[in-house]
Amino acid sequence: MPRFKDFRPAGVIPATLLALNHDLSIDERQTRKHLRDCALVDGVSAVTVNGHASEVHACSFDEQRQILAASLAEVGDKVPLISGIYADGSIEAARLAKMAEHEGASCLLVFPPNSMSMGGQLRPEMALAHYSRIADATDLPIIAFQYPMASGLGYTFDTLLKLFESVPTIAAIKDWSNDVMLHEKHVRTFQGLPRPVNVLTTHSSWLMASLTLGCNGLLSGSGSVIADLQVALFGAVQAGDLRLAQAINDRIVPLSQAFYASPFLDMHNRMKEALVLLGRLDKAVVRPPLVKITDEEVALIGKALEQAGIRREGAMPMAA
16 A cells, blocks of 8 residues: 555655666665665655666566565655556556555556557557556556657657546656647646646756746656755745756756766766765666766766765865
8 A cells, every 4th residue: 555645746756776786686775775865855755766767677577576665665654655667568567556556655657668669659549558557457646757759659748638537547747758848838738737737847957947837846867866956946946036046057957967968878877876976875887788887977977066066975065
């Protein structure tokens, strides 16, 4: 059963990383520490596991259950846990959803099936079938992960409206439409529906601009490193304090440019390296086909951390 009943996804939600040993097994001790580092930041409303940031593509069903169970044991009494549902088949997605509810997750983040990439946008009934099967397996609230339309995995605006009507447990979208006009249309329309659907931005490379459009929250992998700055930025935007928001954003920008540089797929790899530099993880190991980034790029991440004014754990505070 969910630990936090009637949870509604909103506010600042970090997507957490997965610590691995050198033999590529899960380092549960370090993963639990990382969960605490993210979940216990004042102002964080929930944390996400089994998402892109935790390399869900390379984790088995049993490993995903292990990650969720360990996360719940560590921080589940303090914040709601959102568990990703990443599967190419709807039957497996429903099995993951039922497992997540049984373990105690409070919400699901449903990824689009890669099996829809070759024309699924022309068959909206496929998305409806996928979400309906998941909703039949659990009553947990759902966050629909909206990809860019150019990826072949994004849902059209009309398909999203049909999903919201057909699957009332969809409470939010994680918006990665990567299209400013469409993103604003999502914010203005979905949050104003008779049964509102929150827009949680994941446009972390232009976070301030996205939040100013009126998003009711953010769900971001970079929150694994800068949850405190994201909380501060979200609060400043919500308060209408433009100068403060700009000042916070000035600290975030060097890191967003480092994390989300090309190739984009290395973003969470880079975040692990940042946590090592900060003394929050003891190693940055990723599972193939991801591979370790170069020493030169690690040095650039270190420079970005300095520009952001983020110090290594135990370091002397910076002079005012």
